Amino acid sequence: MTDEHPHAKWSGVMFGIFRDAGVKLFTHVPDAGNDRLIALAEAHNDTRVVLLTSEEEGVAICAGADLVGERAVLCMQSSGLGNCPNFLSLAKGARFPLLMTITMRGDYGEQNPWQYPMGEAVEPLLQAMGVLMFKVERRDELEKATTAALNASGNGAQAAAIVLSQKFLGAKGF
């Protein structure tokens, strides 16, 4: 049976790139945008999913994985990045090569006013805490941005975030 979910195809592509790069632990707070990616990680034997209570836990879990030579990713909505800055001292200060995916709210086409403040803060916040941003606005940018973020957080030794815009994901209707 094929997965007809609107995020199924690109999520499959992204998961394959993550898995090939050795990402084993997928930490997340559930979001419509990362739902399929997490479902793939749950279904695969080589990967494990950790459900968080707050996104900042994922920053520390990814750092702990790095200390023992494994790769992990934090998958969250843009609002969740607002829970992370203090822990992102591990990126800027301790140079942990953290990897994250951020599914945007509060940008292109958003209809919920509560999402705009944090959505607009994503870019300056990542910059302030030393995390490189790899933005995806079109489908043809997905593979390159994902690979670039994995290279940066792998041999590049940088913290990296793949930011999936609402221009790419589509805005949620209300």
Add this chain to the structure above:
Amino acid sequence: MAGSLPPNIDRRELLPLLFPDPGQWLFVSGLAGASRDAAALTGDGTNLYTMAGTMGAAVPMGLGMALSAPDRKVAVINGDGEMLMGIGSLVTVAAAQPQNLTVVCQDNTMHGETGGQRGHTAGATDLETIAQGAGIASTLTISEPGQIADAAAFIAERPGPRFLVVRVLPTPPSDFKRDMDMAACRVRFRQAFLASAGVPDPSI
């Protein structure tokens, strides 16, 4: 109720009794006194990553280590303020069920680093009950020196994840100066771990 037990354990003598063979463990410690005590235990060893900020990060960092190195014993050393700031991480630990993770919370009922201000565990808050409610099955609180041997047995014998609360006296932590270079300490931990696992570090 465990939270009301008067503390009567000297934190500076505690960890060597709980971890008589610290070389067998991977440690992560939260700010600030907990990291001094953990550094004194290991001689600021390469099997310890200490923090002096990122309050609340110790338990999730230990969880990431435990899940990623399932064949190694991982211990988190933190304090009551650090634990409460990241209290949700106990829920995450309970859900992930890492068999190899032990959390030792040194509860001095105050914020020792910032001047000894009264903390929540000086009142009605009971950390062990919170951990039980989060879903952690192996929990214990001790407050007397005579119970430390029981706590060591708890760590050695009970199924993980384990959550141990130690009610400690309001003394300063161990007088031990540790390396505060957070990036260098990451590299040294990682290199030592990978060398012990026989894996070349791809980042070097």
